[in-house]
Amino acid sequence: MSAIEPLLRIDNLVKHYGAPRGRKPAIRAVNDISLTLRAGETLGLVGESGCGKSTTGRCIIGLEQPTGGRIVFNGRPVEHGKRAALTAMWRDMQYVFQDPFASLNPLMTVFAILSEPLRLSGMKAAKTEARVSELMQLVGLAPEHGNRFPHEFSGGQRQRIGIARALALNPKLLILDEPVSALDVSIQAQVINLLEDLQDRLGLAYLFIAHDLSVVSHICDRIAVMYLGRIVEIGTREEIFAGPRHPYTQALLSAVPIDDPDLRGKRKRIVLQGDPPSPANPPSGCAFRTRCWKATEICSQAVPALEPKPQARQAVACHHAGTLTADPA
Amino acid sequence: MTPAKPGQPLLSVEGLITEFRSSEGTVRAVDEVSYQVWPGETLAVVGESGSGKSVTAMSVLGLIPRPPGRIAGGRILFEGRDLLTVPPAEMRAIRGKAISMIFQDPMTSLNPVLSVGFQIAEAMLAHGDMRRSEAAGRAVELLRTVGVPNAGERYHQFPHQFSGGMRQRALIAMAIANRPKLVIADEPTTALDVTIQAQVFEALRLAQAETQAAMILITHDMGLVAELADRVVVMYGGRVVETTDVRTLFHAPRHPYTKGLLASLPRLHERSERLTPIPGAPPSLVNRPTGCAFHPRCAHSAGRPMCRSEVPAMREVEPRHWSACHYAEELGQSRERIEA
Numbered sequence: 001m002s003a004i005e006p007l008l009r010i011d012n013l014v015k016h017y018g019a020p021r022g023r024k025p026a027i028r029a030v031n032d033i034s035l036t037l038r039a040g041e042t043l044g045l046v047g048e049s050g051c052g053k054s055t056t057g058r059c060i061i062g063l064e065q066p067t068g069g070r071i072v073f074n075g076r077p078v079e080h081g082k083r084a085a086l087t088a089m090w091r092d093m094q095y096v097f098q099d100p101f102a103s104l105n106p107l108m109t110v111f112a113i114l115s116e117p118l119r120l121s122g123m124k125a126a127k128t129e130a131r132v133s134e135l136m137q138l139v140g141l142a143p144e145h146g147n148r149f150p151h152e153f154s155g156g157q158r159q160r161i162g163i164a165r166a167l168a169l170n171p172k173l174l175i176l177d178e179p180v181s182a183l184d185v186s187i188q189a190q191v192i193n194l195l196e197d198l199q200d201r202l203g204l205a206y207l208f209i210a211h212d213l214s215v216v217s218h219i220c221d222r223i224a225v226m227y228l229g230r231i232v233e234i235g236t237r238e239e240i241f242a243g244p245r246h247p248y249t250q251a252l253l254s255a256v257p258i259d260d261p262d263l264r265g266k267r268k269r270i271v272l273q274g275d276p277p278s279p280a281n282p283p284s285g286c287a288f289r290t291r292c293w294k295a296t297e298i299c300s301q302a303v304p305a306l307e308p309k310p311q312a313r314q315a316v317a318c319h320h321a322g323t324l325t326a327d328p329a
Numbered sequence: 330m331t332p333a334k335p336g337q338p339l340l341s342v343e344g345l346i347t348e349f350r351s352s353e354g355t356v357r358a359v360d361e362v363s364y365q366v367w368p369g370e371t372l373a374v375v376g377e378s379g380s381g382k383s384v385t386a387m388s389v390l391g392l393i394p395r396p397p398g399r400i401a402g403g404r405i406l407f408e409g410r411d412l413l414t415v416p417p418a419e420m421r422a423i424r425g426k427a428i429s430m431i432f433q434d435p436m437t438s439l440n441p442v443l444s445v446g447f448q449i450a451e452a453m454l455a456h457g458d459m460r461r462s463e464a465a466g467r468a469v470e471l472l473r474t475v476g477v478p479n480a481g482e483r484y485h486q487f488p489h490q491f492s493g494g495m496r497q498r499a500l501i502a503m504a505i506a507n508r509p510k511l512v513i514a515d516e517p518t519t520a521l522d523v524t525i526q527a528q529v530f531e532a533l534r535l536a537q538a539e540t541q542a543a544m545i546l547i548t549h550d551m552g553l554v555a556e557l558a559d560r561v562v563v564m565y566g567g568r569v570v571e572t573t574d575v576r577t578l579f580h581a582p583r584h585p586y587t588k589g590l591l592a593s594l595p596r597l598h599e600r601s602e603r604l605t606p607i608p609g610a611p612p613s614l615v616n617r618p619t620g621c622a623f624h625p626r627c628a629h630s631a632g633r634p635m636c637r638s639e640v641p642a643m644r645e646v647e648p649r650h651w652s653a654c655h656y657a658e659e660l661g662q663s664r665e666r667i668e669a
Contacts, residue, residue, distance in 0.1 A: 187611075211523060217596075
């Protein structure tokens with residue numbers, strides 16, 4: 001670990017939903033997650049629906065109150081439930097949502113949407129206009145379209161508005177929650193390139209939450225793979241994609257359809273049996289064991305620790321990762 | 330268009346025009362679309378939102394709501410009969426028997442108050458002379474075929490007790506229940522997680538192997554196309570812009586849109602410095618550009634006036650490869666990749 005304090009540090013984050021005295025068992029959305037994010041870095045948070053990746057993002061930005069653990073951003077602990085402290089933090093941390101149709105107020109013009117955070121931060125009206133126009137140019141929109149409403153823009157343009165709004169106060173970290181998955185294929189590349197350009201120009205850090213591994217492999221420096229509320233593998237992009245060591249990561253990567261018809265039938269594909277278990281009633285020990293072809297007795301008895309393994313630099317939470325080769329068998 | 334394969338096509342869509350009335354006037358969602366499906370093959374129909382790929386399929390199924398929709402021209406020949414002239418009662422007999430469908434959202438395609446197995450059996454009883462017990466037995470068998478574990482118990486469960494992947498498999502079972510000749514699958518895996526998608530691919534493969542049915546796979550996922558399709562139809566702005574076999578399409582596309590689409594995809598195991606997006610956005614139905622609908626976004630047109638003024642016709646630019654680009658011949662450079 002470097003001596004420099006990371007921009008974001010999460011220690012043992014836990015988020016359970018449902019009252020502890022309630023009759024129904026609590027939904028264990030996030031179970032003991034720790035990770036760090038350096039300034040200017042992109043960390044991918046990958047997993048399937050219900051794995052807790054969005055809940056993690058929402059806990060970080062303070063939209064959810066964690067059940068346990070600690071989040072330190074920019075040298076200060078995130079003070080959940082304290083509105084003033086959160087508002088101050090949001091100057092440096094912003095969220096971009098998946099659905100550019102639902103996340104913009106249809107009754108506000110783009111100018112109003114983009115000037116609102118500026119006004120709330122106390123910026124003078126005269127300066128606001130220049131900043132809005134600068135923001136629109138930054139994300140590739142024509143400033144003269146500021147008087148238009150969200151419905152007058154295409155999906156890709158609306159996502160650009162969402163990004164511009166997030167950038168209004170020069171944040172250090174953007175949490176991008178599936179930012180391109182609602183967009184048409186030919187538009188996705190535009191938004192990905194925009195995000196990369198903005199990172200280069202503004203030195204932003206990204207927490208990139210996504211299920212599309214091709215997109216993640218393109219944009220992320222490091223990747224954390226989640227399954228049922230836990231990180232099962234975390235490492236650099238190269239470590240995860242070239243030598244996945246957790247059986248779930250291996251299955252996930254092998255399930256991605258590759259757009260080359262010549263490879264049809266030539267790739268080893270792991271088709272997992274069954275569905276992910278319910279986070280209300282997770283299996284004992286390793287949560288993946290019910291679908292894992294490597295599972296043995298120990299997997300039902302002990303939760304595997306996320307730790308570096310022999311011949312692998314990434315951390316893997318698997319009892320058998322020591323015996324697993326990078327090439328899935 | 331001459332057939333790419335010997336024999337008669339199972340389905341031949343010829344010059345189909347489907348229009349909708351809207352507050353902004355009549356819009357043409359499908360504009361002179363033609364394609365063929367041969368027995369047993371998988372034809373992928375690829376396109377973005379508004380390309381007309383789903384409306385074409387709904388037209389084939391006779392499911393265009395009228396009004397506001399209207400089929401304004403063309404023919405849809407299924408086994409030589411024009412489905413547009415078939416009386417509604419007969420169309421109902423074809424739909425669900427000879428032609429069946431799988432939709433994107435399995436929750437809205439299943440009745441929430443009836444058991445899943447009952448609904449599959451019902452599909453058979455509606456179209457065949459069969460005893461209920463016999464249909465029930467076959468429904469369990471079908472659920473097993475598409476990989477539903479404990480099929481006997483699952484038969485009695487309701488849709489809400491099924492996960493998304495399981496529901497989609499139940500729909501696949503229902504779609505093949507009457508041994509159809511053609512299955513139309515509209516984004517069958519889009520709503521599902523990656524590992525569940527892989528399960529549903531397998532189910533689709535097994536279902537097709539079991540019935541030998543032809544399949545129209547409507548999707549925007551080029552990975553899925555590469556894995557499942559024999560031939561591909563690419564649609565843009567309500568028209569077909571390119572059609573050929575799957576290998577040629579991926580290695581030597583002859584339409585700038587197809588080329589741009591393939592170039593814009595991020596790839597696993599490949600970190601190019603930058604992606605190459607297609608500029609602009611897909612056209613809206615109301616304001617379709619003149620001439621070639623793709624010309625405002627086209628990297629290849631270079632502002633040539635022909636692209637603005639004339640709608641390009643589909644031409645066979647090399648054997649069994651059709652493209653609707655005035656300058657398709659100029660796009661033949663990537664040929665060496667397919668030879669290598």
